[in-house]
Amino acid sequence: MEDRVERIKKQLHSAGYKLTPQREATVRVLLEHEEDHLSAEDVYLLVKEKSPEIGLATVYRTLELLTELKIVDKINFGDGVSRYDLRKEGAAHFHHHLVCLECGSVAEIEEDLLEDVEAIVEREWKFKIKDHRLTFHGICHRCQQKHEEK
Amino acid sequence: MEDRVERIKKQLHSAGYKLTPQREATVRVLLEHEEDHLSAEDVYLLVKEKSPEIGLATVYRTLELLTELKIVDKINFGDGVSRYDLRKEGAAHFHHHLVCLECGSVAEIEEDLLEDVEAIVEREWKFKIKDHRLTFHGICHRCQQKHEEK
């Protein structure tokens, strides 16, 4: 945990920014909720628990900054709010998501899976891929089982 | 064009909705701009050119309805606005996008490309896939050439 904060601090520094207490608090919330997909509002409320004096605008600005530095990814599952997802360290590519249409759960897939597809796209469309977003919408295992029980 | 409107009309009917003049005007705008990725505002302005009496709320509701019926897909490229994209007829799956980070152009890929990946996800994660979203962010062919010229 501490070393990850430390590394993010360095990333900020090398881009000319500082890890202020507010920014650190925000980063820590993101680290503590790595599995979730928090909206700006979610992050704000969680940061507020520990640092009640922080402002919403600061959280927004921090998330924007972290997105710019590719420390987090801003994603949208179609529910109207942007969500922020910490990039895994050393991950060349953004991970994928499985969004359950019934219970709303969001699972992550770390494996790349797209290597072949990307090779095809780069070759056939002459498009230089920098990043990708892949989300599957469907029914998660648990919700499928619920149906079977009936 | 006419037959596509006709088919969308049938899709609406079979779901218990009607193709009102306002809805038809909206659908026609979508058909005429199939290559673009229009925001609700864009659609509204275009529909207004031909049917100036239409209201923004109607456009929003129509787009919502069309999304519900899977006639259009609501997508988000991360720029804050939802965009609406007509589903290709007979397309079992939503097409993919190539978003250029430099010029902002959005190209479409009709080919599925994900069959293998989906098979893996369904098997390994026991996730029943209903739909997917795949977007590549990168540099389009034209922008790459611009660089080479320099």
Added chain:
DNA sequence: TATTATAAGATAAAAATAATGATTATTATA
């Protein structure tokens, strides 16, 4: 320490979307 730059906080503003309510149009039925 004085000066300058950067960041924070609070609030207001903007933008996008959704909801409401009154009115009109359409469809089905008598």
Added chain:
DNA sequence: TATAATAATCATTATTTTTATCTTATAATA
């Protein structure tokens, strides 16, 4: 065809999310 029931519309307002502004505070540098 007239009437009732339903559905859709417009105009407006409200809500939600995000961004901008302005002042104050903090930190870095000369």
